[in-house]
Amino acid sequence: MEVEARSGGSSASEGRWSQSGTSLPVRNVQALAASAGEVAVDAMERYIQPGVDGDTVLAEHSDEVPVIDLAKLLDAESVEVEAAKLRFACEDWGFFQVVNHGIPIEVIAGMKHDIQKFFQLPLEVKNAYAQRVGDLQGYGQAFVLSDDQKLDWSDMFGLFSQPPQARDMSYWPNQPPNFRNSIEEYSSELMKLSHSLATFIAKTIGVDPELMEDKHVGQFLRMNYYPSCTTTPEKVLGFSPHSDGSFITILLEVNAVQGLQIRRHGAWIPVKPRGDALLVNVGDFLEIMTNGKYKSIEHRVTINAQKERLSISAFQVPKYDGIISPVLGSTEEKVLYKTMRVEEYARLYLSNKPYGKRTLDYAKLSQI
Numbered sequence: 250m251e252v253e254a255r256s257g258g259s260s261a262s263e264g265r266w267s268q269s270g271t272s273l274p275v276r277n278v279q280a281l282a283a284s285a286g287e288v289a290v291d292a293m294e295r296y297i298q299p300g301v302d303g304d305t306v307l308a309e310h311s312d313e314v315p316v317i318d319l320a321k322l323l324d325a326e327s328v329e330v331e332a333a334k335l336r337f338a339c340e341d342w343g344f345f346q347v348v349n350h351g352i353p354i355e356v357i358a359g360m361k362h363d364i365q366k367f368f369q370l371p372l373e374v375k376n377a378y379a380q381r382v383g384d385l386q387g388y389g390q391a392f393v394l395s396d397d398q399k400l401d402w403s404d405m406f407g408l409f410s411q412p413p414q415a416r417d418m419s420y421w422p423n424q425p426p427n428f429r430n431s432i433e434e435y436s437s438e439l440m441k442l443s444h445s446l447a448t449f450i451a452k453t454i455g456v457d458p459e460l461m462e463d464k465h466v467g468q469f470l471r472m473n474y475y476p477s478c479t480t481t482p483e484k485v486l487g488f489s490p491h492s493d494g495s496f497i498t499i500l501l502e503v504n505a506v507q508g509l510q511i512r513r514h515g516a517w518i519p520v521k522p523r524g525d526a527l528l529v530n531v532g533d534f535l536e537i538m539t540n541g542k543y544k545s546i547e548h549r550v551t552i553n554a555q556k557e558r559l560s561i562s563a564f565q566v567p568k569y570d571g572i573i574s575p576v577l578g579s580t581e582e583k584v585l586y587k588t589m590r591v592e593e594y595a596r597l598y599l600s601n602k603p604y605g606k607r608t609l610d611y612a613k614l615s616q617i
């Protein structure tokens with residue numbers, strides 16, 4: 250069936266395909282959506298996920314997503330109360346909004362502006378940047394805009410943005426003109442935020458922050474573009490349910506269009522974008538390190554009928570040649586996760602396609 254769908258790309262649908270470096274046609278969802286008026290039912294079909302529209306969504310709980318104030322964590326008078334909130338957020342939700350995060354407004358505004366301009370570039374221009382890269386070895390430098398394997402209604406462009414010595418900026422897009430600079434500023438600001446959060450997270454579990462130091466030394470930045478979908482928005486997903494292969498992930502919701510949903514008690518809770526906050530979530534590596542005390546929660550992205558949505562995920566990742574293992578609070582604590590090489594985990598995660606929590610299940614000792 251898959252072959253059928255691909256070879257169906259006759260002259261009528263050629264405009265919806267773009268050629269990758271290989272001869273395989275790669276679907277670009279933004280281009281497909283732009284031709285919406287004539288999107289044939291069969292072109293849409295592969296994106297339809299049966300049952301999505303039947304899942305329980307509890308919008309009335311959206312306001313309960315925890316909010317953590319970094320300024321209060323940094324203030325001796327309020328740190329205790331705020332750290333307790335942080336602990337609850339990581340244990341119970343696996344997600345929190347961080348306000349007073351200290352990232353200059355102009356840095357965020359620059360990044361938002363440039364990412365919108367980037368996705369407005371002609372497909373051939375974007376593909377040229379995407380084609381130049383694609384090597385994920387040792388986390389690699391960047392990866393594709395379109396993915397012909399993917400069933401999700403989105404296009405993504407990713408690059409390894411930190412640390413400076415491990416990246417090659419010559420691969421980064423230089424359109425719009427200030428893009429490289431915006432990425433550089435944004436990612437180095439986020440790195441500082443990540444270190445600050447990691448310090449407080451370590452304290453909430455009684456771990457020496459230095460033990461966490463090499464667990465978020467790198468940063469992978471992924472820019473996500475979710476076109477609107479006029480035909481069957483309730484039946485497609487921009488991003489299928491997954492947990493993140495990171496220590497923590499810091500998400501910027503670029504244009505305030507709702508879409509992200511968090512798995513909670515068997516239902517989905519939509520997250521309301523906040524202009525003054527960044528959304529942080531616990532990733533798989535932090536779940537393993539805390540021996541399951543902090544949860545790497547599944548999440549997914551839904552699609553809007555009228556509006557496109559853009560977001561930027563910044564995955565804080567450990568040293569590729571390091572190891573990841575539970576850090577125990579006491580000698581009596583039962584070890585629930587394997588000790589794994591980061592490289593092994595990363596390879597598994599990337600090969601699995603992060604649908605569901607398969608990689609994390611593999612790391613759980615109780616599963617074997």
Ligand SMILES: O=C(O)CCC(=O)C(=O)O
Pocket residue numbers: 471473488493500508509548550559560561562
């Ligand atoms: O776009 C979003 O809101 C979330 C994206 C996401 O979950 C991811 O990049 O891992």
Ligand SMILES: [Fe+2]
Pocket residue numbers: 491492493548
């Ligand atoms: Fe995610």
